[in-house]
Amino acid sequence: MMYALVDAVSMYASAEKVFDPKIRDKPVLVLSNNDGCVIAACPIAKRLGLKNFVPYFQIEKQAKAVNAVIRSSNYALYADLSSRMMDVCAQVCPDLHIYSIDECFLKFDFNDSLENWMRLGDALRRKVWKEVRLPVGVGFGPTPTLAKAANHASKKVEGFNGVAVLDSARYRRQILTKIAITDVWGVGKRLGVRFNKLGLHSALDLANQCPFKMGKQFSVVVENTVRELNGEIRLGWDDVRPDKKELFSSRSFGERIADKAQLRHALTMHAQIACKKLRHQKGRANSAVFFAASSPHDANGYYKETLFKHFARPTADTRLIIAAAHDALHTIYKPGVNFYKCGVGLLDLVDETHIQEDLFSSSMDNTKLMGCLDAINTKFGRSTLQFAAVGTDQKFHMKQAYLSPRYTTRWSDVPRIKC
DNA sequence: TCTGGGGTCCTAGGACCC
DNA sequence: TCTGGGGTCCTAGGACCC
Helix, strand or coil: CEEEEEEECCHHHHHHHHCCHHHCCCCEEEECHHHCEEEEECHHHHHCCCCCCCEHHHHHHHHHHCCCEEEECCHHHHHHHHHHHHHHHHHHCCCEEEEECCEEEEEECCCCCHHHHHHHHHHHHHHHHHHHCCCEEEEEECCHHHHHHHHHHHHHCCCCCCEEECCCHHHHHHHHCCCEHHHCCCCCHHHHHHHHHCCCCEHHHHHCCCHHHHHHHCCHHHHHHHHHHCCCCCCCCCCCCCCCCCEEEEEEEEEEECCHHHHHHHHHHHHHHHHHHHHHCCEEEEEEEEEEECCCCCCCCCCEEEEEEEEEEEECCHHHHHHHHHHHHHHHCCCCCCEEEEEEEEEEEEEHHHCCCCCCHHHHCCHHHHHHHHHHHHHHCCCCCCCHHHCCCCCCCCCCCCCCCCCCCCHHHCCCCCC
């Protein structure tokens, strides 16, 4: 049994380079929605000291000083390249779990030598580069957490060139010493500080702890991490990417909103998006939360209001969620507040096949209608059919000052070759 | 001049009930 | 005079990930 984790190197920044070879040897930064924070920095940019996850305006000068190329998020492009990358991985190993837009786990039901795993990883890297032009790293390990660690090592530990294998216990210990504890999957900044205080600094230090004690002192999550680092599988194949227990759609506005109707439009939009995600995982929600807030950075005080709503029966009907959102609006809207962000969360989700239907269900929750809505939007584009309540005069468009073309998903943006 | 992402899960602690 | 359990639900906030 062997797991592999394949992930794209600085996915968004690399994606920007695919159809724009002129910028391949330049530092590239990709900004979050509304051009707020840096969310991807290519390796060249990182070497120049440009950091991820900082507000762009704070490093704008620094970026300009090194002639960095700046791009707004182009999710249409990233999503399309991602699916091509996943297709290539699936050709190599059909037992695949997509973990995020730039990562997937592969599971192999056999054992092989270290050399053969290395060869396979190398072949996979070449294949993805050849067919999609995305650079990927590949890590192999007997548990998902070890595969993650191997993937990290493949890019960061001296002596590896994009592929690493953590199989035998002895070899595993050698590499885990070279991985910082905060680079272990599931260990962030805060836990890192607490571990450091206990004298734990490397991934190996963590692996050497008693799992039971760590579980008591920290959490089950930490306990599972320790066990996985020792080769004990705690994240079952179905748990690597289980169905979500909650689903959110939220976004900050390009410009502040004070108008009640605009807030209603935005909440309606998020209700639509969240419901679509919910139906995609074949789930139903028992409750929902609606919220709107001003910015914590605004001078005149932080305002946030949330409203929870329980449904009589679990639902995935956009109409019911929108109606609930409109009810909630009266509670969360406050005149005079400059709203910065709002959103909808669907909570307490259950699988649609595990629902006890009641006598009135057919009239209450029209699954067929929603299925039809999704089918049309999948076939003809995602905004083909919308609820009228999203409005026709939306004023909350995202800021996207540095957007690249949607090379692969829009006819007018298809790259042209000049002869 | 102004600008600060989006999503998910876990846990501690409060409120309430018997 | 002092003492006082156990369970459930809800929520805010912590923590992590990409």
